[in-house]
Amino acid sequence: MLGEGIIKGLLETARNFVGSYVSKERLTTVQYPEERWEAPEASRTFPFLVYDGDEWLAGLRCTSCQICEKECPPKCIYIEKSADKKPDAVGKMQFYPTRFDIDISVCMSCQICVEVCPFDSIKMDRIFELSTDDRFEGLILDRQKLAKSNSYYHQIHPTEAAEVDAALASERAAAAAKAKAAAEAVAAKAAAAKAAAENAAPAGGGA
Amino acid sequence: MSSWTLQQSTNEHLAGWNRPQVIKPEGDGEVLEVSMGPHHPSTHGVFRMDVKLDGEKVIGLKPVFGYLHRNHEQLGEKLSYLAIMPYTDRLDYFCSLSNNWGYAMAVEKLAGLEVPERADHLRVILAELTRFQNHASWIGFLAQEMGASGTPLMYAFREREKILDLFEELTGSRMMCNYMRFGGCRVDPTAEWLSETRKVVQGLHKFVDEFENLLTGNEILMSRTQGVGVLSHDLAVNASVSGPMARASGVNYDIRKVDHYGIYDRFNFRVPLGEHGDIYDRYMVRVLEIRESLSILEQALKSVPGGPILDPKAKSRGIRPKAGEAYGRIEAPKGELGFYLISDGAGSPYRYRIRPPSFINLTVLEDMCLGHNVADAILILGSVDIVLGEVDR
Numbered sequence: 001m002l003g004e005g006i007i008k009g010l011l012e013t014a015r016n017f018v019g020s021y022v023s024k025e026r027l028t029t030v031q032y033p034e035e036r037w038e039a040p041e042a043s044r045t046f047p048f049l050v051y052d053g054d055e056w057l058a059g060l061r062c063t064s065c066q067i068c069e070k071e072c073p074p075k076c077i078y079i080e081k082s083a084d085k086k087p088d089a090v091g092k093m094q095f096y097p098t099r100f101d102i103d104i105s106v107c108m109s110c111q112i113c114v115e116v117c118p119f120d121s122i123k124m125d126r127i128f129e130l131s132t133d134d135r136f137e138g139l140i141l142d143r144q145k146l147a148k149s150n151s152y153y154h155q156i157h158p159t160e161a162a163e164v165d166a167a168l169a170s171e172r173a174a175a176a177a178k179a180k181a182a183a184e185a186v187a188a189k190a191a192a193a194k195a196a197a198e199n200a201a202p203a204g205g206g207a
Numbered sequence: 208m209s210s211w212t213l214q215q216s217t218n219e220h221l222a223g224w225n226r227p228q229v230i231k232p233e234g235d236g237e238v239l240e241v242s243m244g245p246h247h248p249s250t251h252g253v254f255r256m257d258v259k260l261d262g263e264k265v266i267g268l269k270p271v272f273g274y275l276h277r278n279h280e281q282l283g284e285k286l287s288y289l290a291i292m293p294y295t296d297r298l299d300y301f302c303s304l305s306n307n308w309g310y311a312m313a314v315e316k317l318a319g320l321e322v323p324e325r326a327d328h329l330r331v332i333l334a335e336l337t338r339f340q341n342h343a344s345w346i347g348f349l350a351q352e353m354g355a356s357g358t359p360l361m362y363a364f365r366e367r368e369k370i371l372d373l374f375e376e377l378t379g380s381r382m383m384c385n386y387m388r389f390g391g392c393r394v395d396p397t398a399e400w401l402s403e404t405r406k407v408v409q410g411l412h413k414f415v416d417e418f419e420n421l422l423t424g425n426e427i428l429m430s431r432t433q434g435v436g437v438l439s440h441d442l443a444v445n446a447s448v449s450g451p452m453a454r455a456s457g458v459n460y461d462i463r464k465v466d467h468y469g470i471y472d473r474f475n476f477r478v479p480l481g482e483h484g485d486i487y488d489r490y491m492v493r494v495l496e497i498r499e500s501l502s503i504l505e506q507a508l509k510s511v512p513g514g515p516i517l518d519p520k521a522k523s524r525g526i527r528p529k530a531g532e533a534y535g536r537i538e539a540p541k542g543e544l545g546f547y548l549i550s551d552g553a554g555s556p557y558r559y560r561i562r563p564p565s566f567i568n569l570t571v572l573e574d575m576c577l578g579h580n581v582a583d584a585i586l587i588l589g590s591v592d593i594v595l596g597e598v599d600r
Contacts, residue, residue: 003426004424004426005428005429006426008421008425009421009425012420016362028365028368040375040376042375042376042394043379043380044379044380071524072290073291073294109383110383111379115524116524124379
């Protein structure tokens with residue numbers, strides 16, 4: 001019969017229309033500014049820099065190795081390396097960025113920087129609603145605006161942050177053990193040298 | 208009207224093949240040249256058609272590309288192998304995961320990397336989910352272009368949303384997934400993600416039935432699409448049209464069956480073929496294809512093995528394949544998507560070239576449109592399934 005298909009289609013739309021009042025499954029939209037939908041943990045927007053402790057500059061994990069700057073596909077990261085060094089997350093003396101800018105109007109949220117970072121310093125944020133009328137002040141983030149605490153990182157990516165913390169803790173322990181071993185070796189060497197000097201001294205005195 | 212003459216269409220690179228004859232007015236037949244696009248909602252982005260019209264009838268059509276040209280291939284030759292990966296997401300932005308796979312496959316061939324079982328299964332699952340959402344929204348857009356003011360499109364997007372949520376949960380992004388890596392995948396999915404995917408896939412069967420109920424037997428759809436935009440088997444082969452477009456014209460060519468790339472040889476699925484090569488066949492081929500996709504998904508989800516998801520030899524940063532060339536191709540939702548790479552041993556490819564399916568499928572647009580009305584030309588363009596990110600690159 002002509003028009004049968006149209007009637008069948010209309011029945012389908014009617015079923016969906018009436019169904020949207022009955023079943024939650026058929027009502028899939030969210031009234032955005034009032035209602036909000038929780039994004040999954042893995043979701044990502046723009047990068048930020050993690051710092052440990054309370055002082056953002058002292059605790060910055062970034063050692064300005066500039067790997068992210070090199071690997072960034074749209075080249076939106078700009079880093080200037082410091083002349084002096086400060087202890088990093090593991091306790092080693094490292095350089096730190098005197099300047100770290102990310103132009104988030106250029107950033108394409110690909111998270112390659114996160115993947116290549118050997119120091120677990122740069123991570124993806126979940127902030128959005130960043131629209132602004134100032135392209136330079138609002139969208140080029142400097143190191144202070146980028147720095148966010150480790151507890152914030154734990155808040156947005158709990159599973160990932162716990163893994164990173166565990167890895168850093170074991171690294172720190174390894175570094176401490178190594179430092180201890182090195183110190184012991186230095187002490188042993190010093191003792192040996194001292195003993196040798198003591199042994200040599202009488203001989204020298206005898207000559 | 209005065210006298211009419213027969214003339215071949217102006218698409219010269221295909222001259223001599225079995226092409227439709229065009230009626231061209233002479234004398235007082237007034238020809239109207241319309242520049243459709245680049246900013247026209249029916250052109251799926253920034254695409255322009257220079258249409259020659261005799262009344263309502265299309266008597267000539269020139270596609271004009273390049274409005275979304277982003278220098279993708281040249282850019283790739285300056286970037287590291289890893290840094291190209293997120294750019295491939297932006298080729299066909301509906302199907303970022305298929306693009307990832309094509310590029311990863313080319314680099315794997317170049318660098319001699321093996322993909323572990325688990326990663327292979329994941330790739331198939333994600334590629335088929337991508338195919339599903341691409342075809343579903345294609346059908347929605349087609350109905351939209353016929354004047355169904357949004358209903359089928361909204362139903363399609365409702366289901367697409369479920370799939371994009373899965374993508375976001377796994378890869379962190381809904382559309383720009385940047386998920387596959389050379390020799391595997393980036394993130395290992397949890398057991399919850401896999402069971403959630405199984406649940407979604409089960410629900411999709413109902414959606415396809417609903418969608419078919421809504422559209423397949425619909426008289427408006429049939430009268431608008433049957434016998435419109437016919438692409439002959441020979442022309443499809445000679446113009447190297449691929450994907451659902453070619454299969455709707457009866458060309459039995461599916462790279463999943465021809466190449467058995469990944470682990471597609473382990474799954475049971477059929478390749479639907481059209482008979483007439485009109486828009487309705489393209490619609491039916493896609494509907495049947497998403498049903499086959501669901502069957503592949505069920506088989507793949509049943510047998511996801513454990514183990515690593517990345518080749519232990521693989522490193523993503525600083526990859527320097529030895530000098531040579533490689534061509535990786537996959538059956539993307541739109542057709543044969545190929546990535547051709549030449550390496551000279553440096554950190555970035557010496558030559559990087561893409562075979563974009565929707566660009567090559569577009570070259571036969573004039574042949575399909577000639578003699579039809581303007582309104583049908585819109586529909587025929589829609590039936591090609593183009594994404595301008597891929598056409599212009």
